[in-house]
Amino acid sequence: MNQLRETVGWAGRVLGGNLIGAYLHGSSVLGGLKPASDVDVLLVSRRPMDERERRALLEGLLSISGSGDTARPVELTVVVQSEVRPWRYPPTCDFLYGEWLRAEYEAGTVPRPEPMPDLALLISMTLTGDSPLTGPRPAQVLDPVPHSDLVRASVAGIPEVLDDLEGDTRNVLLTFARIWATLATGRIMPKDAAADWAVGQLPPEHRAVLEHARQLYLNCSYTEESWSEALRTQVRPHVDRVLAEIERLSSEVG
Numbered sequence: 001m002n003q004l005r006e007t008v009g010w011a012g013r014v015l016g017g018n019l020i021g022a023y024l025h026g027s028s029v030l031g032g033l034k035p036a037s038d039v040d041v042l043l044v045s046r047r048p049m050d051e052r053e054r055r056a057l058l059e060g061l062l063s064i065s066g067s068g069d070t071a072r073p074v075e076l077t078v079v080v081q082s083e084v085r086p087w088r089y090p091p092t093c094d095f096l097y098g099e100w101l102r103a104e105y106e107a108g109t110v111p112r113p114e115p116m117p118d119l120a121l122l123i124s125m126t127l128t129g130d131s132p133l134t135g136p137r138p139a140q141v142l143d144p145v146p147h148s149d150l151v152r153a154s155v156a157g158i159p160e161v162l163d164d165l166e167g168d169t170r171n172v173l174l175t176f177a178r179i180w181a182t183l184a185t186g187r188i189m190p191k192d193a194a195a196d197w198a199v200g201q202l203p204p205e206h207r208a209v210l211e212h213a214r215q216l217y218l219n220c221s222y223t224e225e226s227w228s229e230a231l232r233t234q235v236r237p238h239v240d241r242v243l244a245e246i247e248r249l250s251s252e253v254g
Contacts, residue, residue: 003065003072003074004024004133007022007039007076008041008134010057010061011057011076012134014053014056015053015057018046018047019046020044020046020135021132022041022042022043022132023042023126023131024040024041024129025040025041025042025126025131026075026122026125039073040077041075042078042122042123044080044135044142045078045079045080045081045094046080047080048094049078054111057076057078057095058105061074061097066099073098074097075096076095076096077095077097077122078093078094079091079093081141081142084142084143089117089149090115090116090120091116091123093114096111096116097111117152117157118153118157120152121153127139128188150182151183151249155179158179161176162239165239169227170217172239173195173209173238173239174194174195176239176242176243177191177197177210178194180249181198182194183250185197191217195210198210199214201245205237206241212227
């Protein structure tokens, strides 16, 4: 994929010898890219980036990442190795690019280091996927994440995800299904597999919205997405049921 080559090539030019490795995670390694999937890349660096490097990396990503038919959205995360090896929680992200933040970037925002519980999930997916784009295999540069920290990271992101329920219904439902499946099984599944698992656990009245979200994920871009009014009315009761299951499981781990 040209975008991957461009992303890794640009990162290599910006970070130079400080780039330890670049790794695929997310849909690319958990079951394959779907019509609306991002291209997810994790970079492991020897040191934090300086201001010039941050601006240069951002400039390149704004031109490489897209949201149309010819270019997928790129989600790129940079972590300094010493921040996550030895592993500790919460981890710090040195730089995050996501297409959903494009308006902020174009208005002048430059990604800064900040705590990012989600890195626990990204690193676990990276280790599971074992797909280096450059550098050593991920197990040689990253420590495994304890299950208890996967639980903490999953639960920490729930309020922010829930805020997007109205505008990004498909992804919110699939994300909650995956959190539930991760807590119950200890594995981070592809979104469609997690939805299959969750549907099997749910009573019949709560299955239809998740089955619909799964079909949208497998077959539709965001511009093709549609929800009937009947399904819309079932979304919140479904979410309440799934969040209750997540809370029960997370309390057991805690």
